[in-house]
Amino acid sequence: MPEQILVVDDERDMRLLLRYQLEQEGYAITDAPDGRAALKLLRECTPGLVITDVRMPFMSGLELLREVKQVLPATEVIVATGYAEVETAIECMRAGAFDLIRKPFDIHEMYSCVARALDRYRLNASADLVRASQSFFATNELDRIPRAIVEGSRGLMAVDAAVLMIQDVQGRLQVAHASGLSSEAEGALLVELGERVVLALPLDRTPALVAPGLEDRRLGSVRALGAGASAILYPLAVGERVLGVLSLLRRDGLRILGKKDLDRAAVLASHVVLALENGRLACQLASSERLATLGQVAAGIGHEINNPVAYVLGNLGFIREQVAALRQGGQVDLQELEQAVLEARDGALRISDIVRDMRSLARMDDEAGGWFDLNEAIRSALRIAGVQTARRAYVQTELPEGLEVRGSPGPVSQVLVNLLVNAAQALEGWDGASKEIRVTARREADMAVIEVRDTGPGIPPEVLSRLFQPFFTTKGSTGTGLGLSISRNIVRRLGGEIGVSSVPGHGSVFTVSLPARPLAEVREVPVVPSRSAS
Template sequence: MSRASVLVVDDDADFRSLVRGELVDAGYDVTLAAGAEEGLQKLAGENVDVLLLDLVMPGKSGCELLREARQMGVQSETVVVTAYPESDMAGQCLEAGAFELLEKPFSSRLLLSTVAHAVERSRLLRTATLYDASRAVFASQDPGAIPQVIVETAASALRADQASLMVPEGPHHLVVAYSKGFPESARGSYVVRIGEGIAGRVAEEGKPVLIVGPASEDPRFRGVRAHGRVHSSIVYPLLAGTRLVGVLNMSRVHEHTPFRPADLELASVFASQALLALENVSLVRKAVHNERLAFAGRLAAELTHEVANPAAFVISNLEFLLEELRPASGPGAAERLAAARDALEGARRIARVVGDMRGALRGEEKELSTCDLNDAVRFALRMSALQVSNAEITTSLGDGVQVRGDEARLGQVFLNLLVNAGQALAGRPDARVRVTTERSGDEVRVMIADNGPGIAPADQRRIFDAFFTTKRGESGSGLGLAISREIVSQHGGELTVESEVGKGSRFIVKLPAAG
């Protein structure tokens, strides 16, 4: 536990020196002030556990100092030293919130005992405040609101002007789950790479930090740019063993009193409760998720059985129709032939998806081959033509975009993304979709962008979760993006999103290039 701190305010230099010696020998950090004005200046710049002040001083009295300190938000327990404990002024100090009156002259033993009790009360009250905040977190009935409750109660309990909770997004990044008090430029889909920035470094090292003054002046964080002027910060990693669950950030901007080591200890109390709350939410979601996946697995097994035979009949009949249509001529013959080819290709892909699903259920692994992503994109554009018919489609398909993979499954990814774009653009008169493929070094990228309504920051970190959907009614199962990300991941790649509300979204598929 950190050393307790005491501010001694008295106009008698000999008395200040005597009291300081006793308290320092007892292990306290002691600051001195020769009068009320100097004492108020000290309190404006630092937080102390106990305020030990003389009742009668030149200028402002100890009682006036106490009232002004309370108006400043100072919560320190106050011990008033006086030779006249029965006076009206002494009584006024008690009414203003003084913890104890200490009558002069007093023994060293009485001084140390009184200060020790004041420190104990100060820390117990602050700890009780944090436990009350913890109860508020656990009282929340909405698992989705837990990040907001954690941030708002942490900011209130620790008197922080700014607070945020960041959670892992994949193995390498942190995203903001909820924030309070930050400037507009720092809100939204703020992403930090683990190991970079203040929160990223704390997440990597797994140790809480207390920063007093600008972070750029702290040797541990040189070169790090902070948002706005921050006087002090506490950054606390939430760890379940060695597994990172989140990072809690608290900063004081408007309040000049910086955080102290005692605040870091109190933050640890709240952080432990926040961790439990987040883990409870995670367990509930996992239980629901696993139950849904189990049901989906049973349903998939039935579907593969029920769809396989009809798909084979459809393919056989389409192959027959295609052969019959080849020699045909006249108006519309070419269009009918093209429609039959597309239908046959779609049916064959259905059969391949069913076969892949059956293989996955049996634990089989499919052998990958070199394929051109442009072919998979063109297929997806043809298959989604109806869903994006109201949008202006532009494409920029680059060269050298071959990858090692399953063209049919990658085509499914692009089809999902295009269908989602079409649904997001429904009813928009100026709807636009742009599809781009390109190679950059050893990486191939496919980007599908739209000018739709965009995705809310709170939803961006969840849209790849199975069964999560922002679509109303029966238009979304919440599986398309989850399956797409899994397919991309199985190919050694990454599926990410960039989105801004009111401006649109861009989904980016990154895959290792073949050769």
């Protein structure tokens, strides 16, 4: 669509002259004889530029400028006047005017000023869209994306309310996030209208625009939205697959949504679809990364299980021999027999622990669970990653008893397994004086802090700043570049944060902070140091 310009001047000849000259340049021109008429026209169009005289009846150009900036902040305003007073110029520029042109003006100067004003309007509009889009893609956590989409869309489109509705597995729309709704009834009505748009998609895939005097046949009556209200309901789809509907609502009759807003909403919707698909794929990749972590340690898990299996079988063989001797009336040392039973039980429990650790890591646990002992997750991670660390490092731990965090052990274990395996891989082939991995936990105020420290080669500064970026890897074809990114997402969902510090040649320290159970609810106990040589 051509750029829209609103010309406001109480001199008819001047309006006609500007209309003719600017239409020759390909602009769409609307004109008004005074400020009050101009404000009414703002309901019907959203001009990128307003050219106004200063001295007019009913409302001065300066007053109109202030009204335009309040109603349409992005619209540029050029003030034209035959009285180029310094005070007037200063007031206009302070009120947000793009430029001040003196009458009678040179038409080429006017063309240049109009072109520059519209260039800035388009640039600002593009910058707003980029900022909104960046907020959509600032996270790949599927549960945080809807909020970013709604808040970004509401600001970009300058609407009173925005609602993102996503289809569930039954094909019904559910509100993923909403902002600015005046009541539950208003939200329910927008969902109902969204359902009507989705039902009509096989025959009509266009977005719905409703405004006073403009109704969409798919929606029926929308009077319940309120007098003067306008709305855009944009269907979100990938091919034939429907994702949902983005609803945008303005209640102010002075700023009715129009076709130009629909054009901007079209670009916005394409970014929304990309963000939702990106979040969905990231969620799938997170599951794949969890399985990849399991696969990475699976080969050694077999060896880890074989040891206690052999232990159990050896003791069961001895028990069987003793039972046979008893049946034949022989002498049996009952103390040795009882010891063999206990040892067989210990071996079976060891196998049970390993299987439980693997199941916990593979399962999509509820990360918003209750309080659990942090040591449970740490020790589980140490057992799972033990196969990787055993061949490469000496592992030390210092863990306090009674330190609890909210969530469930599985996700925390996944984070720590990733950090332990990375530390072990960093030490592989390292020629340093010592090869150690140290895992510690402590309470700092209301946070539980876990550190995974290695004495490896460290991380170069140019790599350090990119470690948590999705798909960034220094492992070549053997790495996915998702482990640390997913670990950060998990930690943030649990209300914590993860960071790293490193000095090349002197190892690295990864720090995970998680909200700890308040001291008022737990009894403090002393730190119990432990160590395991691998």
